[in-house]
Amino acid sequence: MAEEDPPLIFAEFSPRDRGVADTSAEEAAKRSVLTVLSGETKRTWSWCGAERSSSKEPEVAAVLSTQALASPQPARNLWGAAEHPLAFGTRGRSVTAARSVLELPGMSTVSRLRAARLPAAAELANQSAVTPRSRLRSRRLRGWRPADGPGAGSRAAGLPPPLARPLPRAPSPAGPGRAAEPPRERGARAAGHGAEPARAVRAARACGRGALLACAAWTAGWVLAAALLLRAHPGVLSERCTDEKSRRILAALCRDYEGGALVGDLCEDLCVAGKLLYRRCLYYESGKKVLQADWRGRPVILKSKEEAFSSFPPLGLLEDAADEGAQDFPEAELLLLVAGEVRNALGLELPGGSLRPLWPGGRGPRWRGQLASLWSLLQQEEFVLFSLLQDLSRHALPVLGSCGHFYAVEYLAAGSPRHRALFPLEGAAGGPRGSRGQAKAVSDMALSFLDMVSHFEDDFSHRLHLCDVKPENFAIRSDYTVVAIDVDMAFFEPKMREILEQNCTGDEDCNFFDCFSKCDLRVNKCGAERVNSNLQVICDKIFRHWFSSSLGGSALSFPRQRQLRDAVQECADPRSTARGPPRAARDVFRKLRHLLRATQRELQDAEE
Structure with a gap:
């Protein structure tokens, strides 16, 4: 049987040693370890130009690798110190170095793959003295096969089993008695050497990506479920109300x-x-x-x-x-x-x-x-x-x-999106009966909302701004009068200007709940004047629910329903009620009030 050539030393040179081909194997191994220990991040890989390894250089490399692994270096620097001296002809120290890499707690999967390329890792996989976890890692990373599989004869001869393809010889200049290897053969041999480790790395990366995607999908699902829960029940994260x-x-x-x-x-x-x-x-x-x-x-x-x-x-x-x-x-x-x-x-x-x-x-x-x-x-x-x-x-x-x-x-029962009419109508005078009764109740509540808007706008020395408009913050009396029951976010004009006037980089920085302002990018400051209005927000968050669909079924004529729907859409548009002149907002207000009063007359006539 032809004697197998011992592998060459695979060394890492520092930037100042690039291209050096006459460095001895021992010197290359020393520089390799020192380069890793120095923490350099930009590394140059090359084949050492030494001749066939003697029995001395691999032993020196193994000792240096073991010393590097025992040093307090980051885990990302340790795999290199054990991988460089691939000429592990000695058995004791090389196995110790490989075991250190595989058992190091901070090592990543890629680092263990690299460490498993050591010939000593194959020996490590079959030693009974090694911990089960380290042996399992070595077998998984190297594609380990039992002793009666391929490579058994090599292990009996004391050589590293061919769990990975043999390392190729280093491309070196032609010397006396040595013919230069054709480039095609060198390429084929290099491809054969890197095929199985590359497949292992790709498999590990694919597994890692799959696990990452699964984790991301699981997290996104929980976040979405939590968001939906908070939207449906805003107080779920509050203190227990016992x-x-x-x-x-x-x-x-x-x-x-x-x-x-x-x-x-x-x-x-x-x-x-x-x-x-x-x-x-x-x-x-x-x-x-x-x-x-x-x-x-x-x-x-x-x-x-x-x-x-x-x-x-x-x-x-x-x-x-x-x-x-x-x-x-x-x-x-x-x-x-x-x-x-x-x-x-x-x-x-x-x-x-x-x-x-x-x-x-x-x-x-x-x-x-x-x-x-x-x-x-x-x-x-x-x-x-x-x-x-x-x-x-x-x-x-x-x-x-x-x-x-x-x-x-x-005490007044607060509104809620769960109610069909947003507010409980059972306590109202007489209680609405049928679709016509509900349509009349909705029109009465809508007119009361408009009266409240006008009252807060004109009847005080300063306008009163409602910055948190939602059904839960209002209630109705038995005569359908709307009452603000939560005014924590209601502010008179001086306080509103003080709140809105702040630094900004865009219009979204000038939004305070339902009260909006504009960002002046010349000075990166929000305007002190509110650009939307109580009317616009109420049309958007209350009236749309009532009038975007058929009001009271067939209780109203179709033309009246369409007029109400169009008027509410115009009212809810900030461009119609806020950014235009004040007269435009007043016109929208009058139009909506006129239609609601006409609705009441139509319903009254239908009853008679």
Whole structure:
């Protein structure tokens, strides 16, 4: 049997050693390891031009490779140190080096593939002393076959089994007694050498890509499901709204009342007389608490921006007075404090007479608790707005009373997209009957919405902007009057301008919920003026649901239905109601109101 040529050393040269062909095998192995340890990322691969390897150079290469693997280098640098000395004729140290590569925790699949190309890896796959995990990796990466398969004779002779094709000889210059190998043969041999490792690398990469695509598809599916769930149930990620926790909150409120820390006209009924009874929790998210209760047989809503009374910053005037031992405060100073809080909450400068709904009244034995309670309420923008509007607007909820930081308002069933008409109509006067009754109820609610738009636009010293328009933030009374029940995102003009005026790089940066502005790219600043309107948003988010399809089936004539649909589409278009002149928006408003009144007359005539 012809003796097989020992493989040549495959060395990595640093950039300064490119093209060197007369370097010895030992020197090449040393430079290879040093290059890897230095952390160089731009590497040049070439065949070492040394003659056939003696028994010394492979041993030196194996020692250097083992030392490199034992050094604290990143995993990506270690595979090279073990792969360069491919002339592993010695058996002990080379197997140790290959085992180090295969068992290293941080090695990637590609690194293990490269390490498996070592002839010593084949020997490693059949050693009983190797850990099962390392042996399994070696077998998977090298396409291992049992001992009675191909290559068994080579292993019996003490040579590395041909689990991969033999390495080709390095292309070297023709020397004495050596003929230059034809390029075609060299190419064929090189292709034979790289075929199986290349296939293994391609298989690993294909497997990795498939796993990555499967993981991406799985993640995308969960993200889509979560998005749909949040769209259908926005409060799914909020804190749990439980009766137990709600009762604990009210119990803590009563303990503070009994201790004199807070007061209110509802505290006695809640904590002593038992005339204000908790029923259920309606909303519990981001600190905001909304509870339903019965107050002397009347359903009410208890609201607070925070759970605990201590969560609100205390009134500094009270703390200063306590330090100085004072018991009285100048009324003018208190009015200034209240006016300052109103200005912070609403952006309005109000005269002293307009603050009367917020004033605590006469001084009594619990005056300090009264001021502390008022201060906690003034830090809740919705309470301030409801208090100022309760005698001025029928489209806002009146404040019925308070206890500490909780205030009570009238209970009205909120709207919901689940209702066919967006709002529950069962509690309305008489209740709508049939398609004609529902069409009349919808037209009444639509006219009430228009009345609210006109009221918020013209009846105050500043326009009131609604920046969160959705059915859940409105309710209807028994006479179909629309009431805003959640005004956390309602702002008068001065506050609206302050909110909109901010830095931007495009128009999308100037959108604050349902209130839009335009970005001036010359100064990268949002305009302070809102470019859409309450009317446009209500037409888009409320009226489209009512009038984009047949209203009340055959209750209305087809021409009337088409006129309403076209008018709502024109109203919902921001170009018609916002970017045009103010007269255009007023014309759209009048047109829609005229059609709704004509609808009411048509339905009335049909009943007669």
